[in-house]
Amino acid sequence: MSRPSADIEDVQREARRRLKSLKIEEWRVREFVTGTPVPDNIRHLAMQIEYAAQAIGRLSPIPADYADDVYWPRIW
Template identity: 45%
Template structure:
């Protein structure tokens, strides 16, 4: 290639999802209730809640009360955030969510 022109190939890895999730910022629209619900689901999943629930079902050993409580707190935060108009663009910030 002469003239200093270079070809670059865009490799989509983890950014593909991040870009898709933030499409609203480029469209001039704020985040939606569905965006908030996805963030809540992500946080619940990362807490280990689902694995603990499966373990409880399979073994009969109750899940930790703190995990149940955290799940309720995350659900409450999501419900509260999704009622705001507009929903803050930084709604994924840890300041809006309970600490696990």
């Protein structure tokens, strides 16, 4: 029996989980408060995660294993 395919909400939830593990909101708040920019490696990885979420969300159907690391950029 195959697993049902995922939907865009699932993919966006996974992207938020990955961004949270990157602590992107903390970096952005720090930038806002202190003026110190988000480090390039963090900023680029966040952009890659967001891009991957958009690309996965456009697949038809979205793979049931969308949360597998093979679809997402590596963290470090």
